[in-house]
Amino acid sequence: MVAVELLHTARVPARTLGAARALLDDAFHDDFDDADWDHALGGLHALAWADGELVGHGAVVQRRLIHGGRALRTGHVEAVAVPSARRRNGVASAVMAALEDVVRGAYELGALGATDDGAALYTARGWQRWRGPTSVLGPAGTVRTPDADGAVLVLPGVVPLDLDGSLTCDWRDGDVW
Numbered sequence: 001m002v003a004v005e006l007l008h009t010a011r012v013p014a015r016t017l018g019a020a021r022a023l024l025d026d027a028f029h030d031d032f033d034d035a036d037w038d039h040a041l042g043g044l045h046a047l048a049w050a051d052g053e054l055v056g057h058g059a060v061v062q063r064r065l066i067h068g069g070r071a072l073r074t075g076h077v078e079a080v081a082v083p084s085a086r087r088r089n090g091v092a093s094a095v096m097a098a099l100e101d102v103v104r105g106a107y108e109l110g111a112l113g114a115t116d117d118g119a120a121l122y123t124a125r126g127w128q129r130w131r132g133p134t135s136v137l138g139p140a141g142t143v144r145t146p147d148a149d150g151a152v153l154v155l156p157g158v159v160p161l162d163l164d165g166s167l168t169c170d171w172r173d174g175d176v177w
Helices: 014-027 034-039 091-106 116-124
Strands: 003-008 044-050 053-067 070-081 109-113 134-138 141-144 152-156 167-170
Touching (some): 034 070, 044 091, 053 091, 053 109, 070 091, 091 116, 116 152
Parallel strands (some): 070 109, 134 167
Antiparallel strands (some): 003 044, 053 070, 109 152, 134 141
16 A cells, blocks of 8 residues: 655655655666756655655646746646556556646646656546647747657646647756756
């Protein structure tokens, strides 16, 4: 049995944050750097526990995405991971259910950047692939991010979306999406 708790970064004990970071490093085979970790901080963490062991993590942080001439308050899902030995047992779904409740309750839209391996989980839960061009509003202005095209998924909320239209994210260090 898995129990999921939601805690703001400020309320997560340092030991638990360390365990979450180690889980993410292991799950992403060391393709998870300090900037990726920074992206997961400052919002709510969904921490999945089984027998006192951290077996899943995900976070939702606020970002602004621009679409249809509006800056949308977006719950951006970050750092979702489950150790390989625990996968396909509902842990990731439990983490996502907690994060989706937050997104639906507090934001106009949900968004995330999906890996090829993770996309099936999200689309099965109702997330939709963004089909239009993606960009970032950075220090040099708006710049296309063609590498993110097709990898951004959204959880529609109260704002009508044109999934074939343009979607622009706010700037951050590291991977912008």
